[in-house]
Amino acid sequence: MLEQLTTHARDAEQKNKRWSYASISDHIADIVLRKNFGWRWWLLLGISSAGTLIFFGAIAYLFSVGVGIWGIDIPVAWGFAIGNFVWWIGIGHAGTFISAVLLLLRQRWRTSINRFAEAMTLFAASIAGLFPILHLGRPWFFYWLLPYPDVMNVWPQWRSPLVWDFFAISTYITVSLLFWYVGLIPDLATLRDRAHGTRAQIIYGLFALGWRGDAIHWARFEQAYLLLAGLATPLVVSVHSIVSLDFAIGNTPGYHSTIFPPYFVAGALFSGFAMVLTLAIPLRHYFHLEQFITPVHLNNAAKVLLATGAIVTYGYASEIFMAFYSDDPYERYVAINRATGPYAPVYWTMLCCNVALPQLLWFKRVRHSIATLFAISLVINIGMWLERMMIVITSLHRDFLPSAWGMFWPTRWDWIIFFGSVALFVFLFLMFIRLLPAISIFEMRQLGHAAESSQ
């Protein structure tokens, strides 16, 4: 089965060269414009929308009763909410990396995966953006983190990384949205022109902003797109660096560490690319996009996983090393406690998922076995989630004064809100592939064109 798939994909790769403008447009646009989308899609949509409803129900309950419904306490005042936030934000990064950085680096192969990667970024970032607000004791005052003139004559407290965070995240979401939308415009026009029903035509037409594909349109578009890519690129590094400062600024042993910014960014890309694979593999299989999303892509993604995984591993190692090298009793205790304390299982599972298993990717056979890749990507997603939790919780639960030590046990609401957010993500993604081209049509056309001319 796997062999078949790979071989199929391989000769699809050769075929790919003979694709014409029209056929590309047909193939991708038809996915969106086709009437019946198959029972599998409907089933998934049903499940995920149910989950989404539960998610919002849980949030309503949270707002009416308070964050006390979670397992957080003193000393562990931050729990799942913050962990989920960091995890989701991290997942976002791969999208920006692929679409912006690789664009600037002229990496052609990115073309077929950037669109849905960006969508993934947007959805992940938006969901991530929810959590810091959900986590507030008085969420209805979240806007007090904004500097705005008010009758109280008070401003945010600029020394607090949470304020920087607020800006980082909002910028990130805005830029991702713009980048994604601008990239969509030509394809929206294509869909407008190909749509059958007038309602579809109007809606696509509205969002196509009257794109007619003039030379001048294209010229402006190229500029804008490149500019946004330039804007988005630094965000790949900045956003998660600032998120990491939420911890690094604190004096809590296990938080207070200079390695955090690079370590977090690497972790972000790591989890992000894992998520890209988790989404790409079923997508290409289900919609027969093997010709567009080829083993080359998967292979490259796997290599990125390997690289970023190595950096993350270095992060773990350096944390432990510094703990003992610095001879700080509290840091040392945290290191030991993580490995042997009550949360040791979390720690070791995380190491298996993020350090041990990804090593399989050194083997070409593994990188080309679609199913294995899929499995590994899932494992890494779990591993990175565990890592976030490990950082947030195990550092807090035993800090300086033994008398204040405590434990964190997640309640059912912690779980509901986490899985709810996953459901929301799936829901959004399903709607995305239903309504918008999951692969950039115009860029594939260019690619095809380039391929032809290269002959």
Place this chain on the structure above:
Amino acid sequence: MPQVFSLRRVLLIKLGSLVLLIVVAATLVVMHWQMQYPNAVGAPVRQPIPFSHKHHVGDDGIDCRYCHTSVERGSSAGLPSTQICLSCHSQLFSDANIFNPLFSSMQSNRSVVWTRVHDLPDFVYFDHSIHVAKGVACVECHGRIDQMPLTWRVASLDMQWCLDCHRAPQPHLHAANEIFAMPPPAVSNGEQLSGFYHLRSRQRLTDCSTCHR
């Protein structure tokens, strides 16, 4: 293929977006209104007895402290007890039936229920005595009470307003003997007075802990 965006459709779309804008604006206005103070600045507040400061202070020249007995000693200025009102009105105009609430209060030994004009949030701890002791005249917050037939609020009472004075109190200070005057003569020597009253540093006056606990 027919034109998708006919003029009619375009118009509809434009109108639709306009409506959307209006709704948003309306919501904001409603929210703003909702957050307003119960009684507006400058709006006379209805009371069980149409008490006139204009008459008592302006015309009769009764000192504030005759009724607001604890203004110099306590956090609350103190609202006059029925007894205090009746100390005059058992004789004066005692036949006017606007005083019925007063008499019934005395008979039933139940308070006259006045409506608050100046209402601070519960997390703000204001102390009249210290403001009076430091030379802040009544008029600074309560305005020309001697010209109010029915009492109303002259100040917004929001934090900004408090801070304006706490940051730079000098222009609002008055000589110790003019604090209850209506109106006290304009001050020129604010700096001198702040020295005289030993006002604490601007930092101290604007500490959170000065008003919030």
Place this chain on the structure above:
Amino acid sequence: MNISLDRRQFIKLIAATGAIAQTACSRPPPETILPYVHMPERMLPGAPEYYATAFVQHGYAIGVLIESNMGRPIKIEGNPHHPASRGATNTFAQASILQLWDPDRSRSVRRDGIVSTWSEWLSAISSISVEAQKNRGAGLRILTGNITSPTLLAQLQQLKIQFPNLHWHTYEPLHNDNASAGATLAFGKPLDVIYRIERANVIVTLDADFLSHGPAATIYAREFAARRRPDHAAGMNRVYALECSPGLLGTVADHRIPLSPAELERAAWQLAELIEGNTINDAPNWLQQIALDLNRHRGESLIIAGPRLPPSLHALAHSLNERLNNSQHTIQYIAPVVPPQNASLQELVSAMSDGGVDTLFILNNNAVYQAPAALEFSAALKHVRCSIHAGFYVDETARQCQWHVPLAHTYEQWSDARAYDGTATIVQPLIAPLYGGTSPHEILNRLLGNESRSAYDTVRAYWRSLRSENFDAFWQSVLQRGVIADSAFPSQTVVARPVEKSRALNDASLTAIFAADPAVDDGEYSNNGWLQELPRPLSAMTWDNAALMSVATARRYNVNNGDIVELQHNGRRLQTPVWIVPGHADRAITLPLGYGRWAAGNSGNGVGFNAYALRPVDSSWFIDGIQLRKLGTRYSFALTQTQTDSADRKPVLHATLTELRAQPEFVRIDTEKNSGAGSLYPEYSYDNYKWGMTIDLSACIGCNACTIACQAENNIPVVGKNEVARGRHMHWIRVDHYFEGSKEDESAQKNPTVLYQPVPCMHCERAPCEEVCPVGATMHDSEGLNVQVYNRCVGTRFCSNNCPYKVRRFNFLQYADRERESLKAQRNPEVTVRQRGVMEKCTYCLQRITRGRIEAEKRGTPLRDGEIVTACQAVCPTQAIAFGNLNDGDSAVARAQHSSRNYTLLEELNTKPRTTYLAKISNPNASISAQLSKPEPRDA
């Protein structure tokens, strides 16, 4: 389509939108002001006033000043003039204010469990009175607890004269009968003992925790702590605590020797021999050293026998103190403050079951619950024709009685009471009875036939009979001062006759020891949320009691914390969870009384297990030969502190006196590391005041009074067992305890050194919390306070994460009760009641500082040292807490911070706390090795 329909729809739509807008956010409602009709003289609206009265526990008075704000009593302070208080109080006195406002208090007269009316009750009691007049009180009996009230005693005397056949029984579950019996053995008459702890250089206690129990505990703690400070003029005292069940004293003593009751009795007799100078072969070294030490300090030593011990040992203690020439120096004898017991509960029960009781008055006593189950009081009660219960609550007894009459709370009625030394205090009401309610005086008046005589008249009449000349002046002065001058009982010179050796206790494989519970006492305070949530010493347990036992005992029965066991003693069974207390005597288990109630109220019902179920008929304190069986089921506790091992982090620095002498600066060794490290932020300057606090760990006895005083002062909510178990207790100042000695060290586990450390907010100069709050809700103020602005807090909880001391508390849910009016009335109006979702913490009692500052500003002179007293500082029985202005060089706190013992917690973090500690100093006997060798049990 017709238009009208459309319009209707349109209007509906508008209405709906309006409704939604309304619910979305609503304007603040217009408020009203209610001025007085008659303004009270000299009353200042909003300003607190203090009234002197007494808190009465087991009949004994502790003088208190009650803070009343706009007529609402809200806080208890000790009365500096009162001998049992001297300005301090215990945890129960602090919590009594909550009892006053308790919504579960009895609100109406009940007859046969059904709500009745006062008039019905009055007619009933007058008919009883008439009946009694006829048969001169035959079949009429009264059951009370301890009574020291001179007026009430006079009334009872009059009753006895009027009704010769009347019987008066008293029952106190935490009785002191053994002591008075012991005094009778030694002196031929019952006497009360007053210890002059401050004069004693060597103290030996025999199962006597005088810091926790007894009417003088507060004052003894003060005197004791005075001599624990190495800089005291007379030097440090040395304390040997021989104890059966771990108490506060043992944990702060220089030597704690855990012994089972039988072992302790043997040791006591051996000690007597050794003091006589005889040599005993099998006497352990430590005992011989104690004897030497005692003989070395004749006239300035003290031997104290605890209330649980048999009379013979009390007599022995008296004769030994006589022998050591201590009497009249470190110990004094006075006539008993509680007049010797008339008739016991047992006699009452037998009389009841014989049908010899027609009418029974139970005045403020809960015998149905508190009497030993073996006595079967409630069964006997059924034979009583007319039973009347008068009390605060519709409790277990009230439900069994024919009549229940609500009593006014002590703070709602006129009465009087005596302190441990006989000093009398007039109890005056601070507020009219919230739920009606009468007083024992009035009930007895009605019984005596003088119908309408009020408690006020009765009390005044009694004292007028004693002080007739210018009585009103006298009355005014005693009400103001809260003490009746020279009403203390005179000390008597008596000679203790020697006692012949006798063994009252026999060795058993397992002895059960009944104990007063540190939180609910004998069960009287079971419904008090503050006390229930107060961590019990040595376990940090809340909302529970447990069978306490030593590590070895637990190992012997193969049980662990939380295992439920069944205790059995001649036929009676009791199921209870186990809690292991390091330092508990082996072969003994402690059963705290006062739990497992079924009619206490919403807070107290069904909390813990009822140890009265096992208590023998004579209410004795020990039962030997008790069987323990492990059931295999488990129970989970709610602890406020789960880690008792300091993990080699030395939060509490301590040394012996000799070490201190050798190296006065020893604290620097540990703290020098990073001190003086700089900061990137500019320094603050304090032109005016600079507040600071110092806590003397040598003086702290871990009694938790500070915690509950803080709770009362600062409107700190009660969160309940589940929330505590989740680690969400709200106390602003917590008393940490550490067991010194590693888990491996066997002897350290057997009998570890216990270290206490109260931890309030440190008010750091470089506060980590301030830097991370995104909205500036926690700020540094110009007097150095680290202030928390509730109304600005959005609840990111970053500050708590960043606080190395973890003193910040978060309102995870809406903890402050918004429904029950009486609880609202109890709150301190000068402190904001916190909303759900905001962080809170110790403010150094900002409201008190502000009040003081404003007064000082008004009078134009700076604040004097000691003018501002924080709630924890005021209540502390040992005066361990100093607070004041660090800018003033001779303020108490500034002097303390210049002491060589002064150190800051986690100094290496460079947070520069304003709250510092004075290292704990102990004064052990060098010739006793650290690991005390216990006398080997014979049957082992």
